[in-house]
Amino acid sequence: MRHVLSVLVDNEPGVLSRVVGLFSGRGFNIESLNVAPTLEPGVSHMTIATSGDDQIIEQIIKQLRKLVTVIKVVDYQDLAVVEREMMLVKVQADDSRRGEVLRIADIFRCKVVDVSLVDLTLEATGNDDKLSAIIGLLGKFGIKELARTGIVAMRRSMQRE
Amino acid sequence: MELTGAQILMECLEREGVDLIFGYPGGSVIDIYDELSRHPAIRHILVRHEQAAVHAADGYARALGKTGVCLVTSGPGATNAVTGIATAYSDSIPLVIFTGQVPTHLMGNDAFQEVDIIGITRPCVKHSYLVNDISKMAEIIRQAFFLARSGRPGPVLVDLPRNVITASGEFVWPEVVHMRSYHPTYKPNLVQIRRAADLVLGAVRPLILSGGGVIRSDSSAVLAHIARSFHIPVVSTLMGLGGFPGNDPLWFGMVGMHGSVAANRAIGEADVLLAVGTRFADRVTGKVSVFASRARIIHIDIDPTSIRKNVNVDVPIVADCLEAVTALKDVLATKTGGRDRGEDRAPWLERLDRIRREHPLSYIRDGSLKPQEVIEAVCSIAGGDNIVVSTEVGQHQMWTAQFFTFTRPRSFLSSGGLGTMGYGLPAAMGAQLAMPDKQVVCIAGDGSIQMNSQEFITIVSNRLPVKVVVLNNGYLGMVRQWQELFFKRNYSCTNMEAQPDFLKLAEAYGAEGYRITEPGSLIPDLTRALTSPNPAIIDVHVAREENVYPMVPAGAALDEMILV
Numbered sequence: 001m002r003h004v005l006s007v008l009v010d011n012e013p014g015v016l017s018r019v020v021g022l023f024s025g026r027g028f029n030i031e032s033l034n035v036a037p038t039l040e041p042g043v044s045h046m047t048i049a050t051s052g053d054d055q056i057i058e059q060i061i062k063q064l065r066k067l068v069t070v071i072k073v074v075d076y077q078d079l080a081v082v083e084r085e086m087m088l089v090k091v092q093a094d095d096s097r098r099g100e101v102l103r104i105a106d107i108f109r110c111k112v113v114d115v116s117l118v119d120l121t122l123e124a125t126g127n128d129d130k131l132s133a134i135i136g137l138l139g140k141f142g143i144k145e146l147a148r149t150g151i152v153a154m155r156r157s158m159q160r161e
Numbered sequence: 162m163e164l165t166g167a168q169i170l171m172e173c174l175e176r177e178g179v180d181l182i183f184g185y186p187g188g189s190v191i192d193i194y195d196e197l198s199r200h201p202a203i204r205h206i207l208v209r210h211e212q213a214a215v216h217a218a219d220g221y222a223r224a225l226g227k228t229g230v231c232l233v234t235s236g237p238g239a240t241n242a243v244t245g246i247a248t249a250y251s252d253s254i255p256l257v258i259f260t261g262q263v264p265t266h267l268m269g270n271d272a273f274q275e276v277d278i279i280g281i282t283r284p285c286v287k288h289s290y291l292v293n294d295i296s297k298m299a300e301i302i303r304q305a306f307f308l309a310r311s312g313r314p315g316p317v318l319v320d321l322p323r324n325v326i327t328a329s330g331e332f333v334w335p336e337v338v339h340m341r342s343y344h345p346t347y348k349p350n351l352v353q354i355r356r357a358a359d360l361v362l363g364a365v366r367p368l369i370l371s372g373g374g375v376i377r378s379d380s381s382a383v384l385a386h387i388a389r390s391f392h393i394p395v396v397s398t399l400m401g402l403g404g405f406p407g408n409d410p411l412w413f414g415m416v417g418m419h420g421s422v423a424a425n426r427a428i429g430e431a432d433v434l435l436a437v438g439t440r441f442a443d444r445v446t447g448k449v450s451v452f453a454s455r456a457r458i459i460h461i462d463i464d465p466t467s468i469r470k471n472v473n474v475d476v477p478i479v480a481d482c483l484e485a486v487t488a489l490k491d492v493l494a495t496k497t498g499g500r501d502r503g504e505d506r507a508p509w510l511e512r513l514d515r516i517r518r519e520h521p522l523s524y525i526r527d528g529s530l531k532p533q534e535v536i537e538a539v540c541s542i543a544g545g546d547n548i549v550v551s552t553e554v555g556q557h558q559m560w561t562a563q564f565f566t567f568t569r570p571r572s573f574l575s576s577g578g579l580g581t582m583g584y585g586l587p588a589a590m591g592a593q594l595a596m597p598d599k600q601v602v603c604i605a606g607d608g609s610i611q612m613n614s615q616e617f618i619t620i621v622s623n624r625l626p627v628k629v630v631v632l633n634n635g636y637l638g639m640v641r642q643w644q645e646l647f648f649k650r651n652y653s654c655t656n657m658e659a660q661p662d663f664l665k666l667a668e669a670y671g672a673e674g675y676r677i678t679e680p681g682s683l684i685p686d687l688t689r690a691l692t693s694p695n696p697a698i699i700d701v702h703v704a705r706e707e708n709v710y711p712m713v714p715a716g717a718a719l720d721e722m723i724l725v
Contacts, residue, residue, distance in 0.1 A: 009342075010342060013291065013293075014279060014280075014289075014291070017280065017283060018283060021283050025284045055469060058469060059466065059469075059470060062465045062466040063466050065465070066464070066465070066466055068288040068308065068340070068343050069288075069342060071341060072342075
């Protein structure tokens with residue numbers, strides 16, 4: 001089962017290697033990992049997408065909490081959350097294909113952020129399903145480069161009961 | 162007050178109550194050693210290898226219950242310490258390890274004697290710090306000691322770049338330690354304690370499994386009170402030996418791979434298992450899916466990750482073991498009004514007693530000198546509350562666990578989790594320094610004693626009357642045993658007949674040497690050696706192909722024991 005974890009950490013040197021080392025050393029899986037500063041100086045926020053059965057996820061959360069530099073861990077599994085990921089994708093688009101690529105970009109509300117005679121670079125934002133759908137559709141034109149941020153997520157203010 | 166980094170370190174050590182450190186100098190820590198010479202209150206033991214410095218600090222910490230401290234230089238000094246750090250981490254031993262580091266402006270440049278020791282030790286420390294700013298030094302050292310001994314104890318590494326050691330800065334001692342992200346749970350949840358009490362009181366065949374956490378948290382007396390008040394049998398893990406008196410009739414031995422028949426059967430038959438301060442390691446549980454399969458399990462441990470990591474439990478209690486068993490004792494007393502459960506539990510205790518009588522720990526006496534008999538002899542000559550026994554790792558370790566009667570917590574020092582050969586001799590040295598009035602005996606094999614035998618000179622030069630009993634069978638015995646049982650006696654690379662003359666080795670180091678080859682001379686020669694006021698090596702030539710039994714093959718269920 002896929003889980004998204006929100007992890008607040010002291011932003012000291014080596015904190016990322018402690019977290020990543022914990023996952024690799026104990027054979028836990030990381031699907032994506034995003035790290036960025038928060039409003040509070042010295043504190044960073046990590047969003048980790050991982051997977052495993054209940055017992056594994058419980059261990060991952062406990063092991064993260066055991067790290068001295070980890071301040072807080074929240075599992076978004078049973079919460080209503082907004083999940084977003086951004087992707088840059090450079091797709092082959094010469095004169096004969098450009099129109100079709102742009103139509104797909106339009107359907108998914110992608111932005112064109114770079115263009116040349118032979119390719120287009122699109123910026124897309126969404127959850128995992130949407131980005132996977134875009135990649136699937138653009139695949140037939142030929143994807144030259146792909147960069148994804150990994151998931152960021154936030155708890156919704158209104159939680160269903 | 163402006164002080165250098167080295168002076169700040171000394172100030173901090175003195176305020177933490179450190180009076181003994183184990184170490185080895187080098188280029189990156191030369192300024193610290195210079196300063197150390199002006200602080201006679203801190204005794205420094207100069208080991209002969211950094212691994213031994215950490216094991217010695219570990220033995221000191223295990224024997225005394227205080228935090229052990231080491232100081233080593235950068236690069237190879239630090240990497241040599243890694244095995245000791247990993248050993249302490251596996252067994253939850255409080256240590257603070259100071260490593261020298263190249264100056265910060267050279268870090269990352271592959272400078273002379275530079276390694277990323279923070280990176281290398283990351284998976285085997287409780288926490289680590291790089292002191293890159295002298296203004297943070299005192300606070301970091303304070304936190305390091307606090308972390309090492311609080312919660313689930315463990316080793317904490319502090320990396321000290323040379324330019325920080327030589328810099329000057331204001332010394333401010335933080336009176337309180339505030340760490341936003343570190344709050345171990347000490348107090349047990351009382352609802353869970355009541356559930357545990359109900360389970361214990363409702364049990365027909367209750368059993369206490371006492372682990373290393375009982376010793377670390379000084380819970381032995383309270384746990385023993387519960388066991389005796391409610392007539393509950395007790396079994397121990399390897400790390401828990403001494404946590405319940407081995408001469409108490411309620412004690413049924415060690416569990417696990419080389420546990421007693423009674424202890425392993427008790428685990429299988431119990432209906433309620435009260436597990437205290439144990440992480441259910443694979444050597445303890447055997448095949449996990451059938452471990453304690455008839456029991457509802459109460460699990461007390463201070464580390465939340467220990468709970469449901471290996472074994473599913475019914476009543477998890479995250480707490481300091483002492484707080485938890487004290488609360489449990491109180492709730493049990495309230496619920497029963499002190500009513501004795503002796504009659505209800507008599508059949509269970511009688512059953513375990515019968516198993517113990519039918520399957521005692523034993524060996525075949527065939528006239529040759531048996532290693533088990535040597536352990537029994539050491540125990541009969543020097544056993545009791547005044548002895549501390551360390552071991553190396555292998556057959557001799559298991560025979561010591563089986564045939565020596567440990568009556569007191571902190572009297573058995575052994576590398577349980579990591580299984581580090583080379584641990585016993587330096588650990589004995591650390592224990593003797595911690596406990597000058599105790600008799601300290603290291604029980605070793607002829608293989609493992611050679612892994613840190615350079616420390617004989619440290620022992621002799623510090624006039625420590627450590628006794629080393631070498632169970633000499635000319636084999637790496639435990640591996641040979643596995644080869645005999647599981648690899649058709651293909652003794653690949655386990656014959657170690659080529660060995661130093663241990664008598665001459667003793668003489669070369671200035672220790673006393675004894676050699677025992679006949680059963681008849683065992684008691685008199687061993688008595689002479691153990692009562693000598695000097696350090697001694699006792700080379701005992703034992704039956705070469707003796708095996709450790711009972712044995713649960715790796716991955717098998719605890720009741721699938723191979724017997725003598």
